[in-house]
Amino acid sequence: MLQPQKIWWKPLGRLEKNWLLIAFVWSIVLTAMMPLWFFIGRQNVPATSFRTTPEEFKETVEAFVAKYQVGTDENNVPIVAPPPGDVYIYGRQWQWYPVLKLKKGETYRVHVSSLDVQHGFSLQPVNLTFMALPNYDYVITLTPTTSGEFTVVCNEYCLIGHHTMIGKIIIEE
Amino acid sequence: MTVTTFPWSKDRSTTEYRTCPVTTLKVDLAAEKLIIANAVAAVVFLLIGGIFALLLALTRWQAIHLLNPVWFYRVLTAHGFDMLVLWIVFFECAGLYFASTVMLNARQVAPKLAWSAFVLMVIGAVMVNVIVLMGKADVLFTAYVPLKAHPLFYLGVILFAVGALMVIGIFFTNIVVAKREKRYEGSLPLAVFGLVTAAILATYTLLAGAATFVPAFLWSLGLFENYDPGIYRNLFWAFGHPAQQINLAAMVSIWYMLATITVGATPINEKLSRFAFVLYIFFINLGSAHHLLVDPGLSFAWKVSNTSYAMYLAVLGSLIHAFSIPAAVEVALRRQGHKRGLLEWLRKAPWGEPGFAALVVSMFLFGWIGGVTGVTIGTEQINMVAHNTMRIPGHFHATVVAGTTLAFMGLTYYVIPLIFRRELVLKSWAKWQPYIFGFGMALVSIGMIVSGIQGIPRRHWDITFVNPTAVPGTVNLSLAVMGVGALIAVVGGAMFLIVVLASVFLGQKREANRLTLLSGDENPLIEHAVKPLTPSEEHRFQPKGTFVIVLAFLMFFAVYYFSNWWLLGRTWIVR
Numbered sequence: 001m002l003q004p005q006k007i008w009w010k011p012l013g014r015l016e017k018n019w020l021l022i023a024f025v026w027s028i029v030l031t032a033m034m035p036l037w038f039f040i041g042r043q044n045v046p047a048t049s050f051r052t053t054p055e056e057f058k059e060t061v062e063a064f065v066a067k068y069q070v071g072t073d074e075n076n077v078p079i080v081a082p083p084p085g086d087v088y089i090y091g092r093q094w095q096w097y098p099v100l101k102l103k104k105g106e107t108y109r110v111h112v113s114s115l116d117v118q119h120g121f122s123l124q125p126v127n128l129t130f131m132a133l134p135n136y137d138y139v140i141t142l143t144p145t146t147s148g149e150f151t152v153v154c155n156e157y158c159l160i161g162h163h164t165m166i167g168k169i170i171i172e173e
Numbered sequence: 174m175t176v177t178t179f180p181w182s183k184d185r186s187t188t189e190y191r192t193c194p195v196t197t198l199k200v201d202l203a204a205e206k207l208i209i210a211n212a213v214a215a216v217v218f219l220l221i222g223g224i225f226a227l228l229l230a231l232t233r234w235q236a237i238h239l240l241n242p243v244w245f246y247r248v249l250t251a252h253g254f255d256m257l258v259l260w261i262v263f264f265e266c267a268g269l270y271f272a273s274t275v276m277l278n279a280r281q282v283a284p285k286l287a288w289s290a291f292v293l294m295v296i297g298a299v300m301v302n303v304i305v306l307m308g309k310a311d312v313l314f315t316a317y318v319p320l321k322a323h324p325l326f327y328l329g330v331i332l333f334a335v336g337a338l339m340v341i342g343i344f345f346t347n348i349v350v351a352k353r354e355k356r357y358e359g360s361l362p363l364a365v366f367g368l369v370t371a372a373i374l375a376t377y378t379l380l381a382g383a384a385t386f387v388p389a390f391l392w393s394l395g396l397f398e399n400y401d402p403g404i405y406r407n408l409f410w411a412f413g414h415p416a417q418q419i420n421l422a423a424m425v426s427i428w429y430m431l432a433t434i435t436v437g438a439t440p441i442n443e444k445l446s447r448f449a450f451v452l453y454i455f456f457i458n459l460g461s462a463h464h465l466l467v468d469p470g471l472s473f474a475w476k477v478s479n480t481s482y483a484m485y486l487a488v489l490g491s492l493i494h495a496f497s498i499p500a501a502v503e504v505a506l507r508r509q510g511h512k513r514g515l516l517e518w519l520r521k522a523p524w525g526e527p528g529f530a531a532l533v534v535s536m537f538l539f540g541w542i543g544g545v546t547g548v549t550i551g552t553e554q555i556n557m558v559a560h561n562t563m564r565i566p567g568h569f570h571a572t573v574v575a576g577t578t579l580a581f582m583g584l585t586y587y588v589i590p591l592i593f594r595r596e597l598v599l600k601s602w603a604k605w606q607p608y609i610f611g612f613g614m615a616l617v618s619i620g621m622i623v624s625g626i627q628g629i630p631r632r633h634w635d636i637t638f639v640n641p642t643a644v645p646g647t648v649n650l651s652l653a654v655m656g657v658g659a660l661i662a663v664v665g666g667a668m669f670l671i672v673v674l675a676s677v678f679l680g681q682k683r684e685a686n687r688l689t690l691l692s693g694d695e696n697p698l699i700e701h702a703v704k705p706l707t708p709s710e711e712h713r714f715q716p717k718g719t720f721v722i723v724l725a726f727l728m729f730f731a732v733y734y735f736s737n738w739w740l741l742g743r744t745w746i747v748r
Contacts, residue, residue, distance in 0.1 A: 002362055002433065002439060003357065003358070003359060003360075003362055004359065004360050004362065004363065004440075004443050008360065008443035008444065009443075009444050010442065010444065012442055012444070012445060013441065013442065013711065013715065014715070015500075015715055015716055015717070015719075015720045016441070016442055016445060016496065016497075016500070018720070019492075019493075019496045019720065019723060020445070020493065022724075022727065023489055023492035023493065023496075023727075024489060026485075026492070026727060026730075026731075027484055027485035027486065027488055027489045027492075028484065028485075030481065030485045030488070030548065030552070030734070031481050031484045031485055033552065033738070034477045034481065034552060034553050034554065035477065037554050037738070038473060038554075041554060041741075041742070042742070042746045042747075043554055043557065043741050043742065043744055043745075043746065043747050044473075044554055044747065044748050045466060045467060045473070045476065045553055045554060045556070045557055045747075046747065046748060047471070047472050047473050049469035049470050107746075116319070117317070117319050117320050117402075118317045118319075118320075118402050118406075120560070120561045120630070122561065122562075122628070122630060123745075124628045124644065125627070125628050125644065125645065126628075126744050126745055127558050127562070127627075127628040127744065128557050128558060128744055128745065128747060129467055129557060129558075129559075129560040129561055129562070130467045130469075130557070130560075131467055131468045131469065131560075133402045133403055133406075133468070133469060134319065134402060135401065135402065135403075136402075136403060136469040136470055137469070138469035140747060141747065141748040142745060142746070142747050143745060143746035143747070144745050145744075145745050145746060146745070153630055153633075153636065154630075155560075155561040155562065155630035155631070155632075155633065156317070156561060156632075157246065157313050157315075157317075157320075157632045158320070159246075159311065159320065160242055160243055160246060160311065161242075162242075162246070162632075162633065162634070163242065163633050163634040163635050163636070
């Protein structure tokens with residue numbers, strides 16, 4: 001707040017130097033953790049995505065549903081039980097479509113996109129979130145490690161019905 | 174030596190000054206009026222945003238669930254804009270005028286232009302509020318395309334930003350003119366240097382804002398069809414996140430000011446503190462990537478290099494301040510005789526002085542809650558279990574509210590006697606206010622963070638009603654903690670507003686005669702700060718206590734950070 005002395009360029013004190021060193025090392029640790037986890041961790045952010053359009057993606061999802069549908073849930077949303085590999089799900093105001101029935105321990109490439117506005121694909125209570133944006137087909141390579149019924153909530157605001165946008169993923173043993 | 178003439182320096186003879194009896198600084202009356210106007214606007218929007226905050230907290234507190242969904246999202250939109258933008262930016266404008274004139278003994282250039290900037294900002298602010306409350310822009314603060322608001326919403330934002338950009342231009346001009354006219358000698362004071370940092374950050378932030386909102390405005394008018402949502406997110410956060418870094422730089426500057434005002438602390442090493450600010454300028458804008466970590470279309474390398482501020486170099490800047498500021502306080506207090514053991518200075522510190530209380534509570538909550546959680550959730554992989562959960566508002570209520578807002582509140586108590594020239598009334602309220610507000614906000618943040626760790630989304634009217642099986646039962650408890658905290662914080666906020674408004678309107682009109690409000694009789698600025706430390710004193714007054722405190726902080730940081738990796742490691746396998 002006050003005018004500094006004419007010459008303020010002076011060497012650091014001992015404690016300052018120590019702290020600066022410790023803080024710098026900590027910054028390097030923080031940085032190194034991410035590439036380290038990239039190679040040794042089992043949870044990494046998917047980085048595969050494709051261009052698409054809402055129309056194109058909707059068609060893909062409908063063909064997928066027609067092929068593997070095994071029933072409908074209480075809200076009349078189709079339940080789909082595909083083999084491991086590519087599976088598709090879209091979000092739109094205010095629904096996740098379809099309900100997926102997957103197997104624990106198998107690996108799926110879950111394609112997520114939106115038909116209208118931005119949505120947040122959030123698996124609960126597993127607690128994993130990915131963005132579902134229109135025109136982007138985001139490929140999430142997922143291996144469920146627990147079984148049961150899981151909820152897909154929308155956690156990106158998508159207008160007034162946002163909180164009613166609830167989907168389902170069923171994981172069988 | 175003759176002073177280089179600027180085109181606008183002809184009105185120099187008409188500049189009217191008064192001399193502040195406490196600081197002996199010259200105050201340009203034109204600048205003073207601008208400071209008052211901007212500070213008043215800030216407080217008005219704090220009041221409005223605070224009422225909205227109460228309504229929101231009482232809605233998310235599941236047991237009360239006050240608003241209906243339509244009004245919840247509407248009020249949430251207005252709350253975000255009023256608090257995150259209007260209150261803070263108006264206050265920062267007041268701060269910029271103060272730093273570039275009063276603190277430099279300098280004059281205000283182009284006061285008329287400054288007033289037109291103010292008018293533009295007020296028009297923009299009112300426009301956005303009206304449009305939102307009319308229900309024409311239920312798009313939330315982020316207004317993610319393709320959600321479409323009324324064109325006047327975008328126009329309001331643009332007008333406000335143009336006004337703010339003008340203020341920044343005037344700020345830089347003030348400083349250049351002050352230098353040319355030799356109003357000050359040598360280097361800028363550190364706090365002004367910090368605000369210059371904030372203004373540099375603000376310049377490119379507002380330009381990014383223009384790149385986001387001008388196309389959005391044209392798009393809302395129907396002039397073009399497709400506004401790519403991924404591009405919008407990238408542009409928006411090049412505005413939205415750095416906007417918070419402006420607050421960071423401004424808040425750190427104010428921390429340095431409060432340390433000087435309340436205990437006469439001077440930076441123990443100007444070089445280090447300035448270096449930390451320079452780190453902000455270079456690296457902190459990369460943090461916009463924090464919001465895009467689970468977006469499609471971006472690579473691992475892009476996400477990691479951006480989210481880590483190159484190599485956590487901006488975090489390094491903050492860690493430097495985290496040491497330098499308490500160290501400056503410690504050295505100042507040790508010089509005043511509290512030099513026994515590690516922490517005597519802390520026991521003997523002026524805890525009853527509102528500015529000191531605000532400084533300590535603000536720094537503590539900003540660092541221990543806001544900073545630690547921010548770095549953690551901004552880690553690329555950990556973001557998968559944090560993105561858009563309540564951990565995000567939990568983090569930024571600790572930084573922007575418990576940190577920035579409280580620091581601004583603390584400074585306001587000193588602005589009233591010095592600039593408004595009114596005696597501060599209800600001083601005992603001012604003494605308790607930082608603790609009450611800080612305690613409430615700590616509960617709000619912790620309640621939100623704990624809810625978020627359990628997966629509860631932010632910006633969500635109701636998670637438990639729709640699907641009770643989706644969330645653990647303990648969520649009700651953490652949401653209640655948030656609600657109770659919000660009530661306490663609202664009491665603290667109301668106390669601040671009452672003290673300020675009562676002082677401004679009813680306080681005795683008089684010149685200030687000392688700097689501190691409650692503690693001591695002396696003027697720390699004059700009594701303690703002016704004497705530079707001699708080398709032998711530097712040796713005697715080492716900030717040993719601070720060193721121990723920051724080490725404890727780092728331990729806490731590491732524990733929280735690594736426990737989040739552990740948490741991540743327990744979820745499904747994903748690639």
